[in-house]
Amino acid sequence: MSLASDARFWDRSSRKYARSAVADRAGYERTLERTRALLEPGDRVLELGCGTGTTALRLAGGVQAYLATDISTGMIAIAEEKHAAASIPALAFRVATAEALMPDAGAFNAVLGFNYLHLVRDLPGTLGCIHALLAAKGLFIAKTPCVGEMNPLIRLALPLMRVVGQAPYAGVFRASELSRWISAAGFEILAIENHAGKGDDNRPYIAARKA
Template sequence: MPTEATFWNDLAPRYAARPVQDPDAFERKIAITQGKMKPADTILEVGCGTGSLALRLADHAARIHGIDISSEMIRIAEGKVEREGVTNLSFEVGPFDERFDTFAPGTVDGILAYSILHLLDDRQAALKRIYGLLKPGGFFVASTVCLGNTWVPYKPMLAVMRWLGKAPKRVDVLATQTLVDDIQAAGFVDVECPDVGADPIVCFTVARKPDSIIDPN
């Protein structure tokens, strides 16, 4: 049976060639994300894909590290970095689960999760992991597809697409409020969803780990 990584590996060349669907909204997300970053920051991007976001942000941090389950996505990302001569980006292949040990707890200044939270097997566990990796006061930025924001019957549609090999095995049909509740439950504060002019099913979220560490459990 094809794995989730296989699905994304097969998709990677088309994904890399596909233009940004909403460039104006994407530029606003970039601007907000850059505004959270400082030149000395260490940034982690979860679900980095082919590295396009990391490359756009490279000049605003000391180091950006991306992780993605797809080896083909990472191969394309590393090729981009080599061609552009960027030296402060690094990537690794793997799932963002309890085995992820590239950074010690409390050592990352900011974590990005663009187009990934709705695809994770355990979103709540991932958010707690993100919270734990951040330094006190560190920031979290996410852009998440929230199919539960509309009346469209996405669950049966996704089942058909999955049967046809056109969708990954895991796509959570969640609403924005569920996502915000999960982020807050992980311990984050100042959770906001700024309007970037994106499609209503896309929720752009910014949040912060408290300056004084709080155990949400």
């Protein structure tokens, strides 16, 4: 299993993913509202793991520039189709990882990662890249599943599903561990919030500033 195999999984899943509904619409809308409040009109924003571009299309109109990236060419192709219909000048899509964008160090005022951090294979390394990509005092905003706090059956099933090609890599960590890793990467955590529309879905919304 590798990053390439993860990309192939998402390529195969891209059309089905695009047809799926947002599971927690109220929680998603709260996340969008909170993120808009943190972004400034002059910001240059990078979104990692953008999928088919749904969030990028909702947020890009409020900032100076918005680069949305994903490892999957299939996901980005669908995002480009949606963008062609929406025509948002500030928005661009690209197949890329945080590591591949390192030549753009310091170029972004905000980096977003929604349902993303649990999918990266080297979490400390990726967080270090995100820190480097941000300008001074830049914001990192994340909302990602903490698999370590989910049903134990899910944690047991994931490795088996990966073996048969039914799931990508997924890191297992708790919210407290994620917070420590973000802090260790050089960020000051500003807020940790629960945006679930009902109950707790184990996906904390975290806003952090580059220290």
